[in-house]
Amino acid sequence: MSDEVDLFGNPVPGTPTAASATPGGSLSHTDHAGAPLAVRLRPRTIDEIVGQQHLLAPGSPLRRLAAGTAAMSVFLWGPPGVGKTTIAAVVSQSTDARFVEISAVTAGVKEVRGVLDQARRDLAKGTRTVLFVDEVHRFSKSQQDVLLPAVENRIVTLIAATTENPSFSVISPLLSRSLLLTLQPLSTDDIDTLIDRALSDERGVRTSAGDTFALDDEARDALRRMSGGDARRVLTYLEEAAAGADAQGSATIDLAAIERAVDRAAVRYDADGDQHYDVVSAFIKSMRGSDVDASLHYLARMVEAGEDPRFIARRLVILASEDIGMADSTVLQTCVAAAQAVQLIGMPEARINLAHAVVACAMAPKSNAAYMGLNKAVADIKAGHIGQVPLHLRDAHYPGAKALGHGKGYQYAHDADHGVAAQQYLPDELVDARYYEPTGHGAEAALQQRLTAIRRLLGKDR
Numbered sequence: 001m002s003d004e005v006d007l008f009g010n011p012v013p014g015t016p017t018a019a020s021a022t023p024g025g026s027l028s029h030t031d032h033a034g035a036p037l038a039v040r041l042r043p044r045t046i047d048e049i050v051g052q053q054h055l056l057a058p059g060s061p062l063r064r065l066a067a068g069t070a071a072m073s074v075f076l077w078g079p080p081g082v083g084k085t086t087i088a089a090v091v092s093q094s095t096d097a098r099f100v101e102i103s104a105v106t107a108g109v110k111e112v113r114g115v116l117d118q119a120r121r122d123l124a125k126g127t128r129t130v131l132f133v134d135e136v137h138r139f140s141k142s143q144q145d146v147l148l149p150a151v152e153n154r155i156v157t158l159i160a161a162t163t164e165n166p167s168f169s170v171i172s173p174l175l176s177r178s179l180l181l182t183l184q185p186l187s188t189d190d191i192d193t194l195i196d197r198a199l200s201d202e203r204g205v206r207t208s209a210g211d212t213f214a215l216d217d218e219a220r221d222a223l224r225r226m227s228g229g230d231a232r233r234v235l236t237y238l239e240e241a242a243a244g245a246d247a248q249g250s251a252t253i254d255l256a257a258i259e260r261a262v263d264r265a266a267v268r269y270d271a272d273g274d275q276h277y278d279v280v281s282a283f284i285k286s287m288r289g290s291d292v293d294a295s296l297h298y299l300a301r302m303v304e305a306g307e308d309p310r311f312i313a314r315r316l317v318i319l320a321s322e323d324i325g326m327a328d329s330t331v332l333q334t335c336v337a338a339a340q341a342v343q344l345i346g347m348p349e350a351r352i353n354l355a356h357a358v359v360a361c362a363m364a365p366k367s368n369a370a371y372m373g374l375n376k377a378v379a380d381i382k383a384g385h386i387g388q389v390p391l392h393l394r395d396a397h398y399p400g401a402k403a404l405g406h407g408k409g410y411q412y413a414h415d416a417d418h419g420v421a422a423q424q425y426l427p428d429e430l431v432d433a434r435y436y437e438p439t440g441h442g443a444e445a446a447l448q449q450r451l452t453a454i455r456r457l458l459g460k461d462r
Helices: 061-066 084-094 109-124 141-152 172-176 188-200 217-227 231-247 255-262 274-288 292-304 309-327 330-345 350-363 369-382 444-457
Strands: 074-077 098-103 129-134 157-162 179-182
Touching: 061 074, 061 084, 061 179, 074 084, 084 098, 084 129, 084 157, 098 109, 109 129, 109 141, 141 157, 141 172, 188 217, 188 231, 217 231, 217 255, 231 255, 274 292, 274 309, 274 350, 292 309, 292 350, 309 330, 309 350, 309 369, 309 444, 330 350
Parallel strands: 074 157, 074 179, 098 129, 129 157
Antiparallel strands: none
């Protein structure tokens, strides 16, 4: 795309500029009366941004970018509804630079080249360009390659938003020339701040008579749970619930209004109360008891209630070692992978990974022998049964260690039959201690046989 310009590089009156001719994204055409609540309430200054306080400290890159004192390019990575587009909007209103937005969904190489060409002309006249690329992970490699020289030479200051890990979706040369900022889901307090702003701000929800709405406690709790840390989602639900309440002549948004707006029952689940602990307890005990159907039921209840998926993943990782252990060591790997998937892709897709891990935990053979063995060892330590490390096991590498007898008589296990060196490993006062007692469940049955043979080779079978 090329703009019509005069001999001095200025756009000819009546012709579209590069900015107006490029495909618009989520910041385009948002000033009409019917704009969604999430758009109307979009912060106008960086101090109005809700959440992401770890990125908004004084002197931080985002504050300097908004103030126009920084020219670095940044990638904003985070789940939907956490403020990526909002940050770009704030920058667009606070900087003296020319702001251009393109969407990776609709823009092609031609449009990108057009924006960059105009940016070069503007820079020659002393005007910087801030380029916001929404959903940058949808850009092809060739489109990203077009951006690279302009970013490297700071022809433009790039702000790129993505919900996917840039390490996998963005070419490394472009990423290495930019700053990666990771945005987090909004906290419950952040969601409360948004709700209060929507109810009180002149840009927020109002009855048809222009009055403010009241929000009852049950409705607020449901909004918190259903939000999933997504500002756009909670404001969309609130706006629709307010419209439904107003249509019935009510200025109070109650739980029924929320349920009508979201078209599903609000799961009763107090994240800080008895219901939370009861459901979590039943979830763990169902997997421990190998009831896969009950396990999935309680997982679904937590997911639908908006439980933090990272909390669920942590419980799975713990259970994999506490209740399954050596009966099937692969389950721990599955649960760790699910926890990583939660961080990598977020909800709602990560619920599939959680279900995978839950089924693996419920169906696996069970053993708490490793956990119980640790508890026995810890109990001995707390009771003062510690003792001295045997001389032949002590470090013999420092000067004078051998004169103290350190390492004398140590037998190298790889030189012994079966790779097991028969020598004393425990301190004298614990020489007969037995901590790990494997079950006959799953893979631990074979370990039980192996341990019997090892203890016999070590002379510990007496």
